[in-house]
Amino acid sequence: MAELCNTALLIVFIDYAFFKKIRRMETAAGNLYKERLVRGFCHLYAGQREAVDVTSGAVARRRTGNVHGKGGSMHMYNKNFFGGNGIVGAQQAIGAGLAFAQKYNKKKNVSFTLFGDGAANQGQLYEGCYF
Template sequence: MYRTSLREGSCVIVYMTSLFTFSGRMNGNVHGKGGSMHMYGHNFYGGNGIVGAQQPLGTGVAFAMKCRKMKNVCFTLFGDGAANQGQLFESMNIAKLWNIPVVYVCENNGYGFGTSTKRACAAKHYYDRVSYMPGVWVDGMDVLAVREAARWAKEWCNGGKGPLILEMSTYRYGGHSVADPGTSYRTRDEVEEVRRTRDAINAFKEKVITAGLVAEDELKEIDRKIRKEVDEAAKMARTGKEATTDLLLTDLYHNTPPQVVRCTTDYVRQPYTNSSEACRALG
């Protein structure tokens, strides 16, 4: 989710402040009231507070696009761990039935939390699990393959051919979360072997240098600029103002006044405010 938000153009500062929103910093995109799951940006509808629950939401976004006759496609991403949930198959069924322009992207990194896909999925692959919807297996460690697969999938859906499945075969070097060292269910040798032979960044770097598209010194300069941008974003996130109790009752309704509850006494109608307005008022 984090890399997807950055890939779709989200600002690094927004990303970092979102991570630091656990400490209640107001300069995050949810103003200190969310967590690392709540990221949004232009053309990026964000994560979900419930892990693996985004498939029906993505299907709904694509359905809204279809109803509005928009030439858009919704790429709904989920991991192999979420690929066995019933709601995914419900979503796929209705997507095919109504010819919804949605691409279901399974990022198969081999492990859902600490469970190997071999122990969690009866099928060998994820892209061919439903007979009524076409699927494509993609080397998720090949930057160019992923780009071309995404381009083709978009053209497929925009052509009115309905939904599609993309299985991106990739790998997760680190643990699933800070509580997961990532070494209790696999060996360090396995991780290092993948890093040595299949690393996506190193492979792409070698391709562009070999093709004469960029010099190695230019890539080092790009790395330096990116590290500086990330460091500055982290510093800004850490030093942001802490949220106050004034933000507790914001964002409860969107452009809708609270309903009066019957049989209550001393009821005071609260005006609708959002966090952005409250933060501006607090300076």
């Protein structure tokens, strides 16, 4: 247990400088959106900095982003990443379905979903949990 705690602390210290850079990127993205230099939607992720590696290219609609310039931050998909969509709370039901398919096909994969307090009262979230 002590090794696990020490490892977690080391990761926190290493990532702190990186997360500071990410915060500056998020602030810049918000400013670009306010200046109407970012087209479409701009979903900022205050408090969720670890998601920046896949979203920074997607928000700017760059070909280097994980959606190759298509869809922006609401439609991020990849071979093993069944990203977000515009429906609040829908990711829980999608994640439950993916987990069921993985178990049914006897794959040793992991499926997890993330949601915030805004999705906590959505029906599809509870349906996914009960599934």
